[in-house]
Amino acid sequence: MLVKSQIKLIRSLQQKKYRNQHGLFFVEGKKTVQELLDSDFKAHSIYCTAANLFAVSDDILTEISKAELDQISSLKNPNGVLGVFYIPKAKEVDFTDWIVALDAVRDPGNLGTIIRLCDWFGIRNLVCSQMTVDCFNPKVLQATMGSIARVNITYVKLVDFLKVSDMKVYGAFMNGASVYELELPQKGIIILGNEANGISTEVEASVTQKVAIPPYGGKTSESLNVATATAILLHEIRRG
Missing domain, CATH: 3.30.1330.30 (Ribosomal protein L30/S12)
Structure with missing residues (x-):
């Protein structure tokens, strides 16, 4: 009772x-x-x-x-x-594999789906800016379907985090190079930005390679949902 x-x-x-x-x-x-x-x-x-x-x-x-x-x-x-x-203490970020970084992703459903995608593609470290929605929000947790148990999620000042890393930093942009034409390394950092504004100018300064998912056919939507974009990019990263 x-x-x-x-x-x-x-x-x-x-x-x-x-x-x-x-x-x-x-x-x-x-x-x-x-x-x-x-x-x-x-x-x-x-x-x-x-x-x-x-x-x-x-x-x-x-x-x-x-x-x-x-x-x-x-x-x-x-x-x-x-x-x-x-709430557990976040573990140290492992730099031996790919890391997904989120710059002010606000929608709980998007973050929950991205956590689930990280789990599916074996990405063990997800780094979030302090403006990203809390991963322990009930709606986020509902969308993870339990994947929160297998992904180390760390909240940081993203600009400072990127400065101390020696890994190549990829950022998802509309005007980047096609992800299908790039030779992706064995490890790196892939950044995805805010649903409305994309990656901030401050974070963009640390990006070493802009990446895009090209549209096909004629008239298309303005952009992809951030979780959908994450799925495509992680597939290409793991496809090697």
Whole structure:
């Protein structure tokens, strides 16, 4: 059974300032909770409407009613499980493989999809500017489908991060060289920019190679969605 203090805490975690204050975040869905339980993430509490779903201690697991889950869920149609986890400390960035960097990506769905794409293509390090949406936002986590457990996400001042790296820096631009005609190295940094404004002028100064995904046919849309662009670029990077 839920008590008022638990409801208040979990509801507060929908806001970034309270996630930072408590050092906690929550995810929903059996698959995502299990993915985090199987990873290095530490569970604070698990709430579910059915018994014996997870092999965790009784002091962590609480069986609740559907009505109680409705009170703490961020979803219109809660799917039976909500887990609260401690926010982990970011690990050091590994420079031995490709790194995806995001410059002020604001949409939670886009960031969640990009995290999932990094997982799919074996990109273990995702570096985000401080203006990028919080990766522990419930909508971001929902879109990752558990991939947050396998991608090291670090928030940095992007300009400073790029200055200390000796890797070649690629940036996604409309006027760049076609990614299909470039010989891509075994490692590097690929930057994708804000949904409306692209890569900022300040970050652009650190880009050593502009890359574009050329359109085909006649009249086309103005640009690709940033997550879609990430998928194409990572495919080309891994295709080698």
